[in-house]
Amino acid sequence: xxxxxxxxxTLSVQEGDSAVIxxxxxxxxxxxxxxxxxxxxxxxxxxxxxxxxxxxxKDQRIAVTLNKTAKHFSLHITETQPExxxxxxxxxxxxxxxxxxxxxxTFGTGxxxxxxx
Amino acid sequence: xxxxxxxxKFRVLKTGQSMTLLCAQDMNHEYMYxxxxxxxxxxxxxxYSVGEGTxxxxxxxxxxxxxxxxxxxxxxxxxxxxxxxxxxxxxxxRPQGPGELFFGEGSRLTxx
Numbered sequence: 001x002x003x004x005x006x007x008x009x010t011l012s013v014q015e016g017d018s019a020v021i022x023x024x025x026x027x028x029x030x031x032x033x034x035x036x037x038x039x040x041x042x043x044x045x046x047x048x049x050x051x052x053x054x055x056x057x058k059d060q061r062i063a064v065t066l067n068k069t070a071k072h073f074s075l076h077i078t079e080t081q082p083e084x085x086x087x088x089x090x091x092x093x094x095x096x097x098x099x100x101x102x103x104x105x106t107f108g109t110g111x112x113x114x115x116x117x
Numbered sequence: 118x119x120x121x122x123x124x125x126k127f128r129v130l131k132t133g134q135s136m137t138l139l140c141a142q143d144m145n146h147e148y149m150y151x152x153x154x155x156x157x158x159x160x161x162x163x164x165y166s167v168g169e170g171t172x173x174x175x176x177x178x179x180x181x182x183x184x185x186x187x188x189x190x191x192x193x194x195x196x197x198x199x200x201x202x203x204x205x206x207x208x209x210x211r212p213q214g215p216g217e218l219f220f221g222e223g224s225r226l227t228x229x
Contacts, residue, residue: 001176009157032215043220044218049217051215103148103165103214104162105150105218108159109159
């Protein structure tokens, strides 16, 4: 099955700096790559996603890049703010096959981002 | 529109007891998932369903059973709870095809 590796596990940056989180995946059939943010005690929430036919996507201070050949994708946060402090998860979606043997979203192990004043 | 609702939100069990977690969604989503979240291990898929009456195993299915008798509900059962099943459980749903996963608030289960 799909395996998603995420690095680093913890990341500390100064306010205003950039943060980069990287993920690799194993299944070349994966076609959708979302990023979730989870604040302490809360549920994960989608912050940005990218599909396999796109190389880069940006939404204000957040961007995601995808390299299908190397099977890795990254989250970039610019001008970090204290409210960006949270755990971030990458994920990869294996598409369904006929009766839906796929359609699974496999998550990385998470990155604890701390933005210091 | 409540989204995804999980009950109960907290539960303490003794080893060997059984229980059922209920997930309900009012968004008419086809796909539903149960994940468990443990420190340092991210979200691991237990079981999932791609439609009413269907279920499939995820990464860590042992010790759990599921049922999806109605499209809006996805039940996760623990027949004989073990301390290793102490975790936070998240239910999630999404429409057919790749796209945003909508999570419930989570259920914290402690097995003594």
